Amino acid sequence: MSYFDLNTGLTWEDATVRDTVYQFAKEVVRPVTRELDRMTAQQMIASGSPLYDLYAKSYQLGYHKMLFPESLGGPGFTPLQKAIFIEEMAWGSFGFSVGLGVAPMPFYFLLGTGKQELIEEFVVPFLNCTDGSIRGCWGITEPNHGTDAAHVEDPLLSQPGVKGDVRGRIDGDYLVINGQKSAWVSGATVATHAIIHLQVDDSMGLAGSGIAFMPLNLPGISKGAPLEKLGQRDLNQGELFFDDVRIPMSWLLLGPDMYKMAISMVLAHANLNMAISSTGLARAAFDESFKWAKGRVQGGKVLIEHDSMKQRLFTMFARVETCRALSRSVANFNFDNPAPATEYSIAAKITATELCYQNAHDAIQIHGGYGLTREYLSEKLFRDARAALIEDGTTETLAKKGGYYLMDTYPRLNKL
Template identity: 40%
Template sequence: MNQPLSVKSLDDYAVGTPRPFSLWDASPRVKLGPLGTEPALSDIVGSLQTTMHAFAKKVMRPIGRHLDRLSAQEVVDKGSQLWEFRRAYAELGISVETLVTFPPEDMPAIFTILFEELGWGDAGLSISAGVDLLPHYMAAKFGNDFVAKTYPETLVGCWGITEPDHGSDSLDANGAIFHQGGNYGRPNCVARISDGKVTIRGQKSAWVSNGPIAELCILYCAAETGAGVDPRRGAVIVVPLDAPGVSKGKPLEKMGQRALPQGEIFFDDVELDIDHLLVAPEDYKKGVYAIHTEANALMGAAFTGVARAAYEHAFAYAHERKQGGVPIIRHQDVAKRLFHMARKVELSRAITRRIVTFNMTNEMPALQAAMFAKVTATQHAFEVASDAIQMFGGNGVALEYPVEKIFRDARSSLIEDGCNEILSIKGGALLADPDLLPPTI
């Protein structure tokens, strides 16, 4: 005969171990963790998450709120708390050199959790920290060790690609978004490549993140060769911004992400040795594809954090604020709204982690997948922040409360690193399978 199963007590099950149905609570309820339904993290990733969350809470949030109330010039001035943030962040030791020492299997979680926590702390400061890495990070991706050997990672980094006459189309070297009768037109910045030198003339737009404070730029621009100027056969160049001929415009005043300095960079016949050329014209499309994949993944992670911040503020407020004699969480519409806010945070985190894992382990990263993450997370951040304002009522639009700032920060993300409409068009073009299309005549 079969022996009856022994019934264990709750004490026999470790925390986090699934319990048998018989030991469920009479009225089952699970309290989600700080990262929602995130499975248990490895020791390395868990330690990073704890450290970054404390940093985001204690350093980033108060500094971000303070900088949000300053003029753009005051943000970058000496003595600004922006520099206090940069010093504190540098002490964490997050650099390309240290990131490559982590186990490869942990890298997708490290990347996404790092930038989610930074985004949770402050959207603008998180983007500043992200673009800071790009000159060294992308040079390593391109297999070029010149940047690491020549320029220390302590230099403030930036990425210059958009121009006064060219926004998201600067990210479309394949021309997928153009009307069939359209063309790129005249580029605003051109690099002439000849005789072992690179000479740069022109400007990048006021949207260069970290531009006003940057010391090293990874520059994407049109190239002039023997065949003339072709923006689709451009060049990727690392430019020390103390080089003769480099100048900068005023820091940009803007609605959101005010802690992120942005501004124009001008190049007046800036001459550099050919070693500064990271990607030659024949490989320019690959260079754009590579950095755009990384940037969109970063945006997905950071704005998952922004959405989570808005949700957490609304969640706490719904338990504190009373209307009709009860906390507003007891009102059905508020509970329903919170549910959809939480759902969107979970979706953003899940799709970003899944895509980063795929792109870090596949033979080649999928740019359209990175666009899935960017478009999903930024759209959700905007929607969740808007719902948070609605839940706060009149307090939601008051400067005293945090959600109006989060809303302004999130709104900028729908345009940042390629506006979402353009990414959808280009991403759709990347989904097309040439093997299934009829032959062209």
Template identity: 30%
Template sequence: MFDLFRTTDDHDALRAAVRELAEERIAPHAAETDERAEFPKAAYDALVASDFHAPHVPEEYGGAGADALATCIVIEEVARVCASSSLIPAVNKLGSLPLVLAASDDLKRKYLPPLASGEAMFSYGLSERDAGSDTASMRCKATPSGDGWVLNGQKSWISNAGESQFYTVLAVTDPQGERGRNISAFVVERSDPGFSFGAKEKKLGIKGSPTRELLFDDVPLPGDRMVGEPGQGLKLALRTLDHTRVTIAAQAVGIAQGALDHALAYVKERKQFGKHIADFQGIQFMLADMAMAVESARQLVYVAAAKSERGDADLPFFGAAAKCQASDTAMRVTTDAVQLLGGYGYTQDFPLERMMRDAKITQIYEGTNQIQRVVMARHLLKG
């Protein structure tokens, strides 16, 4: 286990390796990925070759067995240069973590090795058109049929939809059951008959990560595709989010750090009134506030990652706090970075406007920051 206030030598070596990979093989394609709104295949290949595409998968299933902090460091360093590419390891963890937490060993051995090898990606199907924050009101339904199930309905806002081969999907399995305790989780394969995708969403940011609807029209599912126990799907989904919100927080820290790095480089070169603008106290104060916010968010993320690794009882609070703090920081820091570059910051000649657009989604997905505050308040009130 690692010290909460100091990363291990292994973590530091990992950061250096991911940063080198990101700068050499991912950063050069980031602007084009955004402009063309295409899945970053070059980044995916580079991440797979280095075993950074799904570092969380346990070693017994062919994975790297990275701890929660190591996974956060991978995501943070990739997000520093390309937020879209950072969603490869982030969404792979989100989609597959329900299996890691609750699936039978047979199900794990079927689906985790292809993920670990890079043959497949995993996505996560929870939200629906009319069931966003209120996940218990979902309408997607799995009806018993022989030894299996038949799935009907849809899921919205699904990251890497169409690119992933496997999907963890939540569906109502007992329409007459108690709300929230009548939902189960299943693995759906891209090749399953009756399973299709909606058109790609046209988004403000993270354009290289395709976001599409999942459409289910009488999709037959074998009985052994259920993840965990019947009726426990929503509980498992929320438990999953307690862990994966920390990875979104890491993504937000990475975006913010990337924006700060570019702003620092610019103000040290740009001259006005006969001197570098970095020499002006007003600029220095902005930079100090930005750096202070980024480092505060990073420390909270790392503490939350340690709690995720241990499965601490207060993880729901710390996961929500890290996600909320880091994403608000990313939005503020990227906006300030654009301001520091002035007109240049508003153009695509520099990556700041992309980073600002990418940062916004971190305040929204895996639970809006308003919902994070609800989660934190409930935890506080429970004592």
């Protein structure tokens, strides 16, 4: 097995999760997603696409309910096992791992509200779904609010009159929604349900927002064309449009009073997922480089026998272990924690996506010209890793956001 891990502290159950998901990632996810990567965005979501079969196989194994408790049919994974699961899936494909990660998001969010009637109506069918046909997405990014959408603490953005692109107006027991989410919503074109960030009180600017749950087959909801992009092409993306969409007020899961806290919670989990997924991709890049260096002869011997190549591979190996050590320690603290330390998830995301990108870059260099061709996986890994530097917040603006949290927590915890 191609696996780099000190294995310290892994129980038999942890190792079983790792080995089972690794086999699935290697034998199913990897080949299918390489095929998806070569299709147009439209072909990838057309009926009969292997994408749907991949979802179905994943759901049959219960991989859509990894985060859910045992009492609801989830596997009851420990935080470490969740991290192992995500790393293995992302080793197979970063893009599909994200697609499978956002699919449960609206349902997981709904579960957290404890609204029993809605849980029965929406969460239970999702958990029981075995054909992959119920899929969620998370819409925060807007055409005019990318980074802004997650930075509502910024006084400039919370001023009266700062308008969101998606707004909700209360009409009796209903919320009437108008506007547009940007084409960056992962899985939107193939999703059946969503959680949507939307402005409900523009006297507070973007801070006057809330989060609503909704099925996407309501009158007034339409979808844009799937997005063509450089990396993570095996992850569908597209716009959502809202034209006088009426939802019951009970589907507004939280409003402005809880919005800043909700953004922090969402980032704590989304950024942590990114960090763990980057560990998987950094490892995939290392694996490809190692295999190549063992087979390619230059200067009279296989590449791996050159001292400088040993040094280059060692640097890549050290990056994988750094990503894993950081992301797993944050996972242990932040998964299943009602008060996660968001700045740690941000630190892990920034560090792991940067190191993962360096490994993907080095993998191409070690393959030489072959690394640039579609025939070799390193080319896809490089494109996928590049996207992760922007996904769920750019490195630069997340650092700013992390700094904001740090100024609050660090002096308090360290009595400075």
